Amino acid sequence: MTIVAVHGIANRLKGLAPDEAAAELSKRWRSKLQQGFASAGLDDHPLPALHAAYYAHHTTTTGAERQSDGPDLDSLDEPERDFVVAWALSSGSPALHEQQGLATAPLRQLLSWVARRRGVPLGTVTRFAVRLAGEVRRYLHVPQVRDAARSIVAEAIRRARPRVVLAHSLGSVVTYEALHAHPELEVECFVTLGSPLGLAGGVFDHLLPAPVTDRGSRPAGVGYWANLADTGDLVAIPPRLGDRFPVDQHADTHMGLIDFHTFGTYLASPLTAATIAPFIRPEPR
Numbered sequence: 030m031t032i033v034a035v036h037g038i039a040n041r042l043k044g045l046a047p048d049e050a051a052a053e054l055s056k057r058w059r060s061k062l063q064q065g066f067a068s069a070g071l072d073d074h075p076l077p078a079l080h081a082a083y084y085a086h087h088t089t090t091t092g093a094e095r096q097s098d099g100p101d102l103d104s105l106d107e108p109e110r111d112f113v114v115a116w117a118l119s120s121g122s123p124a125l126h127e128q129q130g131l132a133t134a135p136l137r138q139l140l141s142w143v144a145r146r147r148g149v150p151l152g153t154v155t156r157f158a159v160r161l162a163g164e165v166r167r168y169l170h171v172p173q174v175r176d177a178a179r180s181i182v183a184e185a186i187r188r189a190r191p192r193v194v195l196a197h198s199l200g201s202v203v204t205y206e207a208l209h210a211h212p213e214l215e216v217e218c219f220v221t222l223g224s225p226l227g228l229a230g231g232v233f234d235h236l237l238p239a240p241v242t243d244r245g246s247r248p249a250g251v252g253y254w255a256n257l258a259d260t261g262d263l264v265a266i267p268p269r270l271g272d273r274f275p276v277d278q279h280a281d282t283h284m285g286l287i288d289f290h291t292f293g294t295y296l297a298s299p300l301t302a303a304t305i306a307p308f309i310r311p312e313p314r
Contacts, residue, residue, distance in 0.1 A: 030077040031189040037198020038164045041085040051083035061296035069299035082185035084178040088164045109162040115230030117143045119266045169235045182207040192217040197292040208248035215250040218308040222295040223265045227273040245274040259284045
């Protein structure tokens with residue numbers, strides 16, 4: 030048995046070919062998942078192989094990588110700016126009387142408000158917003174990027190035939206759409222981690238298939254859908270997907286300010302281990 034894991038933003042491994050990057054991430058993430066099983070008291074539970082579906086070479090560009098050296102809000106294009114505004118307003122949860130002024134405020138002022146509201150340094154929030162906006166924009170608004178990323182995830186699931194798929198961050202969006210596009214793919218347990226699927230104005234309204242009456246739908250081949258969110262995760266906005274999607278389980282956890290949005294942190298959580306353990310069992314002989 031194999032688990033398929035789908036990464037989110039900021040996972041480009043420079044200098045490695047896609048298959049090499051996938052192998053490297055698979056090794057790292059299985060180690061993290063092993064930590065999670067140990068933390069959950071499941072040391073004796075069989076831990077299957079893990080395969081990473083790697084698409085970051087499509088959603089990142091050389092320019093996007095340079096942004097890690099210093100956030101450049103002025104370089105954002107219109108879709109990216111619109112995304113940052115939608116994300117920031119949802120992230121900070123402004124009161125009604127604040128919304129109008131914040132929606133028209135300069136981006137730096139808006140992000141400064143988010144930083145104060147969430148207790149995160151402004152530089153961290155700004156770097157995060159620039160990287161997130163760039164990768165989300167390329168996926169949602171560049172058709173060939175979207176098609177390529179979805180195809181990679183669908184092919185990984187088709188080949189591995191996993192019972193469990195773990196999809197993090199932007200990867201949860203890619204996987205949701207890939208499973209919808211390929212209803213023949215069956216997954217017993219679909220786990221979204223730190224997912225922005227429900228982000229109105231930034232992600233939710235651009236999904237394929239389009240939501241109906243403000244609701245997304247369960248991919249036909251998914252048996253059980255769990256959503257886990259770190260309470261401090263700046264991407265899991267809103268953290269509860271149940272208001273917009275037919276998830277079977279939602280759970281919040283606190284993982285700390287330092288690694289508030291990394292796949293490894295979610296994989297090392299005992300909550301993730303406890304969620305997927307019932308679906309991991311030895312193959313019949």
